[in-house]
Amino acid sequence: MTPVLESLTLIIESVPQILMGFGLTLQLLFLSGILGLILAILLLLMRISGSAYLSAPAMVYIYVFRGTPILVQIFIIYHGLAQFEAIRESIFWAILREPFGCGVLALTLNTGAYVSEILRGGVLGVERGLLEAGAALGLSKRHRFIHITTPIAVRLAIPAYSNDVISLMKSTALVSTITLLDMMGYARIVYAETYAPYEVFTSLMVIYLLMTWIIQRAFGLFERRMSRHIRQ
Amino acid sequence: MKKIFTYTIAALAVAVTGMIQPAAAETLRVGMECTYAPFNYRTAEGTLTGYDVDVAKGIAGIIGADVEFVCQKWDGMIPALLANKFDLIAASMSITEKRLKKIDFSQPYRISVGRLVGKKNGGLGLFDGMGKPVARHFEGVKVGLEKGSTYANWFKAVLPGADIKYYESNEALYLDLQNGRTDVIMTNPMKAFLKFLSKDDGAGFEFVSPQIDENEFFGIGVGIGLRQDNDALKGRINGALKTLTEDGSLETYALKYFPFAIHNEKWVPVEN
Numbered sequence: 213m214t215p216v217l218e219s220l221t222l223i224i225e226s227v228p229q230i231l232m233g234f235g236l237t238l239q240l241l242f243l244s245g246i247l248g249l250i251l252a253i254l255l256l257l258m259r260i261s262g263s264a265y266l267s268a269p270a271m272v273y274i275y276v277f278r279g280t281p282i283l284v285q286i287f288i289i290y291h292g293l294a295q296f297e298a299i300r301e302s303i304f305w306a307i308l309r310e311p312f313g314c315g316v317l318a319l320t321l322n323t324g325a326y327v328s329e330i331l332r333g334g335v336l337g338v339e340r341g342l343l344e345a346g347a348a349l350g351l352s353k354r355h356r357f358i359h360i361t362t363p364i365a366v367r368l369a370i371p372a373y374s375n376d377v378i379s380l381m382k383s384t385a386l387v388s389t390i391t392l393l394d395m396m397g398y399a400r401i402v403y404a405e406t407y408a409p410y411e412v413f414t415s416l417m418v419i420y421l422l423m424t425w426i427i428q429r430a431f432g433l434f435e436r437r438m439s440r441h442i443r444q
Numbered sequence: 445m446k447k448i449f450t451y452t453i454a455a456l457a458v459a460v461t462g463m464i465q466p467a468a469a470e471t472l473r474v475g476m477e478c479t480y481a482p483f484n485y486r487t488a489e490g491t492l493t494g495y496d497v498d499v500a501k502g503i504a505g506i507i508g509a510d511v512e513f514v515c516q517k518w519d520g521m522i523p524a525l526l527a528n529k530f531d532l533i534a535a536s537m538s539i540t541e542k543r544l545k546k547i548d549f550s551q552p553y554r555i556s557v558g559r560l561v562g563k564k565n566g567g568l569g570l571f572d573g574m575g576k577p578v579a580r581h582f583e584g585v586k587v588g589l590e591k592g593s594t595y596a597n598w599f600k601a602v603l604p605g606a607d608i609k610y611y612e613s614n615e616a617l618y619l620d621l622q623n624g625r626t627d628v629i630m631t632n633p634m635k636a637f638l639k640f641l642s643k644d645d646g647a648g649f650e651f652v653s654p655q656i657d658e659n660e661f662f663g664i665g666v667g668i669g670l671r672q673d674n675d676a677l678k679g680r681i682n683g684a685l686k687t688l689t690e691d692g693s694l695e696t697y698a699l700k701y702f703p704f705a706i707h708n709e710k711w712v713p714v715e716n
Contacts, residue, residue, distance in 0.1 A: 291616070291619060294619070294620075294623040294625070295619075300623065300624070309623070309624065309625055310625075311609075311625070389612055391588075391609040391610055391611060391620075393610070397610070400591065400610075401591070401596075401610065404591060404592035
């Protein structure tokens with residue numbers, strides 16, 4: 213076989229092995245994506261509550277989790293917390309004992325910090341005039357938030373949010389460092405067996421690119437739908 | 445006439461002295477890193493010591509050669525042997541097919557084995573009285589392995605029911621074994637002893653398997669490296685290793701550093 217053909221064969225052969233981790237990658241993405249979004253909304257509400265007791269802790273949290281590498285966060289949660297006997301004997305150990313629990317937790321905490329800032333950008337982007345109009349119509353503060361601010365803020369936040377979902381998907385690859393066999397985890401095993409980094413990681417790259425394309429496309433459709441009233 | 449006489453005497457004297465002097469002893473130059481404790485390293489006083497050093501001296505003693513050690517960085521070890529900077533490598537070098545393309549190896553003087561470590565009195569019953577693994581007791585047992593280690597292949601082939609976790613480093617293996625994230629780990633028993641079992645952290649743990657020595661999966665072990673087409677020397681070294689195995693010397697060397705032997709206790713020559 214020529215070297216090129218040999219490489220192509222290896223690329224094609226490694227795809228099904230890497231895809232054994234596809235399910236786990238998806239689970240990590242969806243679970244931490246949804247939990248992270250909930251966390252982000254909570255953080256956002258704390259940030260815009262107007263109370264320093266609520267907004268200050270949220271700011272510190274966001275600063276810490278945006279200001280440190282996610283790999284460090286994963287290692288602290290997985291390796292670091294496990295060192296404390298108090299944690300090993302607490303109810304949290306049920307989650308922290310499992311690498312999957314640690315992975316979801318780290319990704320959730322990290323993405324929550326980023327997304328809350330994205331949502332805040334959306335909220336701040338809502339035109340004041342619209343809110344004043346709402347007030348003039350006699351809508352309560354709560355109603356204005358639900359019926360005016362939220363839909364507009366969501367639409368404004370979509371492009372940045374879709375970026376964050378893509379970056380969350382890419383971050384899932386880091387959990388392969390804590391024994392989880394996601395696509396990256398399987399790719400590294402195949403690599404250790406074949407010593408063919410170029411072929412194995414090229415296949416992996418193509419799969420991630422396809423996932424990125426699907427996410428972009430889905431958000432593109434969502435954005436169109438959310439903007440239907442302002443288009444021609 | 446007198447001159448001729450003097451020359452003759454002188455020539456005779458030279459010849460006789462040459463005959464009386466013993467034939468210059470053979471000197472074997474042995475390459476090693478000199479920094480790989482406990483196999484070849486310098487003590488605080490600067491003396492070269494370790495298992496590899498003992499083996500090299502043992503061989504030299506039996507084949508009647510002097511030994512001279514040459515310290516060489518690992519990545520230049522094989523090139524230096526080929527460039528005739530020394531005659532033998534005794535540097536804990538595993539016999540692999542790739543290396544056999546460049547150099548030759550003696551019989552192994554240290555085996556490539558794996559051994560399982562788990563909680564003391566864990567009661568998992570993973571191995572029967574004969575030291576054979578009990579496949580059904582491995583079902584769902586969480587086994588920690590280092591990524592890229594050959595132990596994974598053995599597990600996949602022999603004990604597919606085990607739940608394998610792959611770790612980035614040897615240290616992480618011990619941490620998660622202590623945390624209870626894994627039930628057992630499989631690793632090199634020498635590393636496990638030096639880094640874990642002999643320390644405070646390893647107090648509650650012990651070897652829970654015999655030494656597992658599967659050439660097919662783990663390779664045949666560590667041998668003395670020498671240049672190719674040197675069968676006479678190779679034969680003498682193998683003969684010496686056989687003696688060192690059978691008279692218990694290899695075990696004595698190992699027991700200086702470990703509480704167990706690290707060679708194949710029966711002399712079974714292997715193809716390489």
